[in-house]
Amino acid sequence: MNQSVQEPLPEQVVNLSRARDDKLWAVIVAIGRKRRIANIYPSRAAADADCHWREQQVRAYAGFLLSSNKPLPCYSVSPVRRADLPRGWRPLPALGFLRGQFA
16 A cells, blocks of 8 residues: 655756856946946847947947047957956946946
8 A cells, every 4th residue: 555656757957056047248348448347138149239239329429539539438248257247236328438437
């Protein structure tokens, strides 16, 4: 009457500590020697789209920036871990470079 029922073993062991992927994609802005994380995204495609849009905005306002003696920001995409973000990090406004909001 007391028969032990054996359940089949799972084919793959899941590591619960790595269940949440810690890798994000960051849009990095560089002005001179300063580099800041402008925004973060879960996918590379989303980060590339935002980077492309920000570069378009810089090209649209390039004349204004050059006439006001402001350096042009350069954007790139890079992988970043959630743990590497600064403690009080907040996204930079997309057109914040027009008002000097880079710090």
